[in-house]
Amino acid sequence: MKIRMRLRLKLLLAIISVTIIIFWASISFLTNSVDEFTRNNIHNYIKATTEKYANEIRVTLDGKFNMAKALAHGFYNYSEYTPEQIKSNTLNHLYGIALENPDILSVWASWEYKAIDPNWENPYGRVRLTYLWENGELKKLEEDLNLDGDNTKSLYYILKTQKREALVDPYWFTYTGSNKKVLETSICVPLVKDSLFSALFGFDIELTYYQKLVNEIKPYNNSFAVLISENGTIVAHPDSSVVGIFADSVLQNGKLILSELKKDNEFSTNVIIENNNYYVSFSSFKISNAPEKWHLGIYVPEDVIEGQIVYLTRISRMVMLLGLLILALIIWFIAFSITRPLVKATNVLSDLSLGKIDPTKKLSINSGDEIEDIGNSINILIDSLDKTAHFAKEIGKGNLNASYQKLSDNDVLGEALLEMRKSLEHAKKIDEERKLEESKNRWFNEGVAKFAEILRRNNDDLADFSYDIIYNLTKYVDATIGAIFLINDDDPQDKFIELMATYAYERRKYEEKKINIGEGLVGRCVQEAETIYMTEVPKGYFKIASGLGEQEPSTLLLVPMKVNDVVFGVIEMASFEPIEDYKINFITKIGENIAATISSVKINIKTAKLLEESKLKSEELAAQEEEMRQNMEELQATQEESARKSAEMQSLINALHSSSYVIEYDINGNVINVNEAYLALTGQNEKDIIGTHHADNLQMTEEQKSNYQRFWQDLRNGIIKKETSKVSIGGKTFTFIETYSPIYDENRKVIKILKIAHNITDFINEENDKRKKKGK
Known part of the structure; x- marks a missing residue:
């Protein structure tokens, strides 16, 4: 007797057996590896979090250093003024900074009399000018110090002799008229001209802000953070009673931690605090050019880490077992799905043997399973397939209206063909909807590209720039009115x-x-920074409140132009028809791009204004110098005027370097100079960049290469260029808004190219994250 084994059983036995063996081996291997893998990931996350918050603290202090540097650079030409003028100008600058920055406790400057007074013979002696806040009032102090000699043990003398910046270790101070002790630090920036120490500028900053910031650092339950200064003083700690105390007398293993941090900028270890084991990670950072390092540490309980590991391990095992169960069910379902149509076809075809039979088309199958039954049924079905084939051909030609009569009420194949026609009709509808969606996406992307090009041109004049945008935007979204x-x-x-x-x-x-x-x-749209869309606008609204004319459309849209939560303006659109969601999303996106461009434009306008003010100031100083030296020869006066302009321009260039990323190229595109801001951003050394070509890190197609050659030819012809570019450096991709300006020699010949760039990488990354989340 021939033994028959069903096809379904064959599939299930073969596939499930192999699957169980593979899954068992995988679970055994992964279970042994997941604990160590999870622990390493948690430690790396804690280290990354420590570095992140350390950078945030460094950035806040860098901002204060940059203000002090700008103040010092502003007096680089102090030798052109009398001592009284220097004192007056210094007090004016200090007053303005103190007034605009009430968070700074005091702003001060110490001028060496040797530097400002030609009649001063001693190498010591100074005048200290100060504005400080006391009881809510701004107080001015002017003090003569060290008239009998320098205090060689003082910090001032150290900075004077070493001519360096400093971030002073935290110290307690009580201001006159107040019983409150304040833990503060001082930022010190020297003014050195021609290797001569001339003055020291600085701010006194209260450190309470960093206590609040550190208290908010809690990456895990029961974790906490500690901020320590160069000399080991605790700047911030969850226990405020230990703030201002040396770390080696408070922290467990404090001496070891401070010793290791002096060797390296990162240090991790385990400590025991009140019988609880903690994993601690420290990250060190320097501020500006000061040699002092501060350290941020994050403490995480080991039982919290172990809990995370146990939880993730348990979840991993459950997922693996659940996956095995689901896979087994899917395999069973697939096997059942494969064999079920065959079984049904056998039974149905036997019942549908109502048509003409052609004996020459009969099949002879003796496989001993369901296939043999299918062959026998097909022999009966051959004649009845003619009508079905004709109907299928008509459907294949696209004639979805072709008529078809089922062979009987139980004609499953005929019913399936009719269902197929319905499915094709549905697919056709889905395809039309897909094409419509693709059309919207294409419209959106083309619009973004179009307005990116518009934003790159005509952005020196805000009025023309604004009209160019609203003109094209109103037309592109088919709106009636725009502003x-x-x-x-x-x-x-x-x-x-x-x-x-x-x-x-x-x-x-x-x-x-x-x-x-x-x-x-x-005004409400600006204040709330939210989009306003109205489909029922009261009659006469536009005439009364909108300012868009006497027409009365039925829909109104107001979109704030903002970037990084800063609102720069509002786009107002009106239409007689409803404005669809994808158009609103497009206008919102363009508004963000406009905001980013306006931000750059305002920076350029302010820069131009500063240059113009500098020019006027130089002319005024030149006129005064000409009056004072009217008996000198004309050539000597011209040379001295040129020297003053050159020094003034150098100060402006220094200010530009501190606020922007600046690179100089020769006319062939090779880097010949780069500022410190760009090196700090990209983490590169000057020697790694000097001599490289502008195109080394650019990603370009063949068409872009051709445009790139024209771009440099225009620069060599003296045409200023504005671009938005992506640059990949050290595994990171940066996006910049860039302005390229040709630099001429005395014969009006272009000798090099100056690029001023602003980093918008974070803004682009936020936009990409939003798109990904929306896509999900």
Whole structure:
């Protein structure tokens, strides 16, 4: 007797057996590895978190150092003024900084009399000028110090002789008229000219802010952070009673930790605190050019780490076992799905043997399983397939209206063909919807590309720039009316919203409009930084409040132009038809791009204004110098005027270097100079960049290479260029908004190219994250 084994049983036995063996081996291997892998990941996360917060603290202190540097650089030409003028100008600058930065306890400058007074003969003696806050009032102090000789043990004498910056170790101080002790530090920046120490500028900063910041650092339950200064003083600690005390007398293994941190910038270890084992990770950082290092440490209980490991291990095992169970069910279902149609086809085809039979088409199958039954049924079904084949051909031609009669009420194949026609009709509908969605996406992407090009041109004049944007945006989204409002913050005491450009009914409208923040829909949109969309606008609204003319569309859209939560203005659109969601999303995206560009434009305008002010100041100083030296020869006067302009320009260049990323290229695109800000951003050394070519880190297609050659030819012809580019350096990709300016010699010949760039990488990354989340 022939033994028959069902196909379903064959599939199940073969596949499930192999699957069980493979899964068992995988579970055994992964279980042994997951504990160590999880522990390493947690330790790496704690180290990364420590480094992240250490960088945040460094950035806040760097900002204060940059202010002090800018103050010192502003007096680089002090030798052109009398001692009284230097004192007066210094007090004016100190007053302005203290007034604008009430978080700084005091702002001071110490001038060496030897540097400012030509009649001073001693190498010691100084005047200290100070503005400090006492009981909510700004107080001025002027003191003569070291008139009998320098205190060689003082910090001032050390900085004077070493001519370096310093971040002073924390110290307690009580201001006159107050019983409150303040833990503070001082930022010190020297002014050195021609190797001569001339003055020391600095700020006194209260450290309470860092106590609040450190208290918020809790990556895990029951974890905490500690901030320690160069000399081991605790700057911030969850227990405020130990703040200001040396770490080696408070922290467990404090001496060991401080010793290791002097050797390396990172250190991790385990300590026991009140019978609890902690994993601790420290990260050190320097501020500006000061040699002092501060250290941030994060303590995480080992029982919390062990809990994470146990939890993840348990979850991993459960997922593996669940995966095995699900896979077994899927295999069973697949096997069942494969054999079930065959079994059904055998039974149905036997019942549907109602048509003509062609004996020459009969099959002879003796496989001993369901296939043999299928062959026998197919022999009966051959004649009945003619009608079915004709119907299928019509469907294949696209004739979805072709008629078809089932062979009987139990005609499963006929029913399947009719269902297929329904499925094709449904697929056709789905395809049309897909094409519509693709069309919207293409419209969106093309629009982004189009406005990226618009944003790169004509962005030196805000009025023309605004009109160019609203003109094209109104047309692109098929709106009726459009307007752009920008925040005017030229006067920090009087910020208001200004109508920059409107577009309506194929003509440009010039209307002056000033709106206070919070006033009307536009002011509310700026204040709340949220999109406003109205589909039921009261009659007469536009005539009364909108400022967009006498037409009365039915829908109104206001989108804030913001980047990094900073609002730069509002896009106002109106239409007779509803504005679809994808268009609103597009306008929102363009608004963000406009905000980023406006931010750059304002920086350029301010830079140009500073250059113009510098020019006017240079001319004024030149006129005064000419009057004082009217008996000198004309050539000597011209040379001295040129020297003054050169020094003034150098100060501006130094200020530019401290706020932007600056690279100089020769006319062939090779790097010949790079500023410290760019080196700090990319983590490179100057020797790694000098001599490299501009295109080394750019990712370009063949078409972009051709445009790139024209780009450099235009620069060599003296044309200023503005670009947004991506640069990959050290495994990181940076996105910059860049301005390329040709530099001429005295014969108006281009001798090099100056690039001023602003980093917008974080903004681009946020946008990509938003898109990914929206895509999910």
